[in-house]
Amino acid sequence: MQIEPQAFDRVLSSMCTEPHPVAREAAERFLATNPGDPGTYPTVATLEDEAIERLGEIVGLDDPAGYVASGGTEANVQAVRIARERATGPDPNVVVPESGHFSFQKAAELLDVELRIVPTNDHHRASLEAVRAAADDETALIVGVAGSTEYGRVDPIPELGVIAREVDAMLHVDAAWGGFVLPFTDYEWHFGHAPVDTMAIDPHKMGQAAIPSGGLVVRSSELLDELAVDTPYLESTSQATLTGTRSGAGVASAVAAMEELWPAGYRSQYVRSQNNAEWLADALEKRGYEVVEPTLPLVAADVPQSTFEALRAKGWRISRTAAGELRIVCMPHVTRAMLASFVGDLDRLEVRASVPVASDD
Amino acid sequence: MQIEPQAFDRVLSSMCTEPHPVAREAAERFLATNPGDPGTYPTVATLEDEAIERLGEIVGLDDPAGYVASGGTEANVQAVRIARERATGPDPNVVVPESGHFSFQKAAELLDVELRIVPTNDHHRASLEAVRAAADDETALIVGVAGSTEYGRVDPIPELGVIAREVDAMLHVDAAWGGFVLPFTDYEWHFGHAPVDTMAIDPHKMGQAAIPSGGLVVRSSELLDELAVDTPYLESTSQATLTGTRSGAGVASAVAAMEELWPAGYRSQYVRSQNNAEWLADALEKRGYEVVEPTLPLVAADVPQSTFEALRAKGWRISRTAAGELRIVCMPHVTRAMLASFVGDLDRLEVRASVPVASDD
Incomplete structure (x- = not known):
C-alpha cells in the first residue's frame, strides 16, 4: 500500500490530534x-x-x-x-x-x-x-x-x-x-x-x-x-x-x-493552546474579521466564503460552523508557526482580492 | 506504563487475532x-x-x-x-x-x-x-x-x-x-x-x-x-x-x-485453520469427548466443567458455548503446536483426575 496519511501541518479543523x-x-x-x-x-x-x-x-x-x-x-x-x-x-x-x-x-x-x-x-x-x-x-x-x-x-x-x-x-x-x-x-x-x-x-x-x-x-x-x-x-x-x-x-x-x-502536561498544553487561540483571534480581529472570543482554545471568525474556499484550495484543512464562520481548533499539533503561516496565506489572498477594488478607486 | 499485553500463545477463545x-x-x-x-x-x-x-x-x-x-x-x-x-x-x-x-x-x-x-x-x-x-x-x-x-x-x-x-x-x-x-x-x-x-x-x-x-x-x-x-x-x-x-x-x-x-493468502490460512480444527476435533474425540464437527475452523466439545476450569488455571484462554461446551476458535495465531500443547495439558489433567477412580478399583 503506497498511499500515505497526510501530515498534520495544515490540519486546523480536527478535534483529534497526533497522539502523544x-x-x-x-x-x-x-x-x-x-x-x-x-x-x-x-x-x-x-x-x-x-x-x-x-x-x-x-x-x-x-x-x-x-x-x-x-x-x-x-x-x-x-x-x-x-x-x-x-x-x-x-x-x-x-x-x-x-x-x-x-x-x-x-x-x-x-x-x-x-x-x-x-x-x-x-x-x-x-x-x-x-x-x-x-x-x-x-x-x-x-x-x-x-x-x-x-x-x-x-x-x-x-x-x-x-x-x-x-x-x-x-x-x-x-x-x-x-x-x-x-x-x-x-x-x-x-x-x-x-x-x-x-x-x-x-x-x-x-x-x-x-x-x-x-x-x-x-x-x-x-x-x-x-x-x-x-x-x-x-x-x-x-x-x-x-x-x-x-x-x-x-x-x-x-x-x-x-x-x-495529568495534570502538569495537560496544564501546559492548555496554556499553549489557549495562547495560540488568543493570538489567532487577535490576528483575525486586526484584519477586520468579526471573531467569536475564544474562551477555550477554539476560534470562530466571519471569513467570506470565497476566502474560505481559497484557503482550502491551498491545502488548509479548515471547517465552518453551521452559521458559516471559519472554525479553527487549537489542538496540540497546532503550533504558532502553523497559525502564522495560515494568517500569511490569508494576507496574500486579501492582497489579491483587494486589487480589483483598488483599481476602481 | 509497565504492564504488557499477554502473548497470544494461549489464546484459543478469541475471534480476533494478531494482525498480519x-x-x-x-x-x-x-x-x-x-x-x-x-x-x-x-x-x-x-x-x-x-x-x-x-x-x-x-x-x-x-x-x-x-x-x-x-x-x-x-x-x-x-x-x-x-x-x-x-x-x-x-x-x-x-x-x-x-x-x-x-x-x-x-x-x-x-x-x-x-x-x-x-x-x-x-x-x-x-x-x-x-x-x-x-x-x-x-x-x-x-x-x-x-x-x-x-x-x-x-x-x-x-x-x-x-x-x-x-x-x-x-x-x-x-x-x-x-x-x-x-x-x-x-x-x-x-x-x-x-x-x-x-x-x-x-x-x-x-x-x-x-x-x-x-x-x-x-x-x-x-x-x-x-x-x-x-x-x-x-x-x-x-x-x-x-x-x-x-x-x-x-x-x-x-x-x-x-x-x-486476497485471495491466495486467505485461502492458505483457511486450509491451515481448517486442518487444525479437524486435528483438534479428532484428538478430542479419541479421548472420548463428544465433539461438534468443525465445518468451519471452530471446535466445540463436551468437556467437564472441572477440566475446563483447570485448563483456564493453566493459563489457557478458552470459553464456553451457552450449552457449556468448550469452544476453541482456530484463528491464524493458533498453531498446531499450541493445540498439541493444549491437548498435552488436557491429558495430564485427566491422568490426575483418574487417579482416585483407579484407587477405588
Missing part, C-alpha cells in the same frame, strides 16, 4: 487486544479500570464507573440510552441546547426519543430560560455542553443541574472535547460541581491518546446496568458497551497519556 | 487519522472506498456500498436499524436464529424492535420451518448467520432469502467471523448466492486486520441513506456510521490485509 509519543507507543503495543472480551484479554481489562479511575480524578468523581468508548458519539448515545431506560413516562424527551453535538440527533433517531433542541443565548451558551421552558415531566435527560464543538463554549452546568432535579431528569455533560482543558479553568463543569449523572470525555481529543479512545463516565455503576446485555459465549457475563469487539490500543493509549500528562 | 504484519504496519501509519471526518482526512476516506470495493469482491457484489465499522456488533445494529427505518408497519420484528450473535439482542434493545429468536436444528443451523413460522407481515428483517459464534455453522442463506421475499422483509447475513473463510468453501452465503441486502464481515477477525476494523456491506447506497445524520460542522454533509470519530488505523489495515492476502 507514549500514547502511540502504548497503542502499538496493545493493537491486538480486545477489552470487549475481558476473559480472554485480562490485562487490557485491568488497564481499562485504571483508565476510568484516572478519568474519575479529572472529572471530580471519587468512585467512577464507565468504560473507554469509541468516542464522544458513543458516550452521548449511551447517556441518552441510560436516561431512556430510566424514564418512567411513555414518551421520554431529551432537552439539548442547539450547541449540542449532532450525535444527540443520532441518539434520538436511534433510540426513538424526542429531542427538544433549545436556543443558546448571545454568548453561545444554553439559555436557561429556554431549557426551563422545554423541560417537563417527560424529560428524561438534560444535556449541558462543556466545550462546544463550534465555539468552545461551556454551558452553566450547575444551573442546568438545578433544572434537571426540578423535573426529575438526569443530567449529562458532553465534555468530549473540553474535558482535558477545563480542569485548568474556572468553569464549573464536572461531577464535583453539579449533580452530573453521566459524562462524555474523550482521551483521543485534548487528552492526546490514540483513536479510538472515548470516555463514558457515570456517577454509579448501577447506571451501566441499564446498558447491559448478556454475553453467552464470553467468559464475562454481560456487556454494557455499544460496540462489541473494542480497541485495546485505545484503552492502553488513554492510560499512558493520562499517566504521562 | 502489513496490516499492523498500515495501522501504525494511519493511527492519527479519522475517516469520520473525510473533509479533514481525505486520504483515509479514499482508502475506505477501496476497503469497500475489496469487500464487495469477496462477498459477490459488483457495486458495493458500506463502511468500515467498529466491528460486527455495529454492522449488525446498523442492519437492524436500516430494516426498522424501511419497515412499513408500526411494530417491526426481526427473526433471528438462536445461533445469532448477542449483538442482535443489543440491537433490539437499542432500537426497540421485537426480536423473534427461533430454534436451530440438530445441526446448529437455522430451522427453516421455525423461521417461516415466526415471519409475518411485520417482519422487517430475517437474519442468517454465515459462520456462527458458537459452532461455526452456516445457515441456509438462499432459503432464508426465499422466506424474506415472501414476507417482504430484508435479509441480513452475519458473516462477521466467517466472511474471510467462506469464499474457499462450497457454502452459498453471499450477495451473489441469494437476495442479501446487508452483511457484516469483519476484516479484524479472519481477515487479519487490526482492531477496530469491521465491515458493513450493503446492496445499494440508498440503504445507507436510512442511517444518515446531518453533520453541520464537518465539511462532509452527512454521516451514516454509528460512531462519529473513527479509527483510520482500522481502515488502512483492512486495505493492507486484503491487498496482501
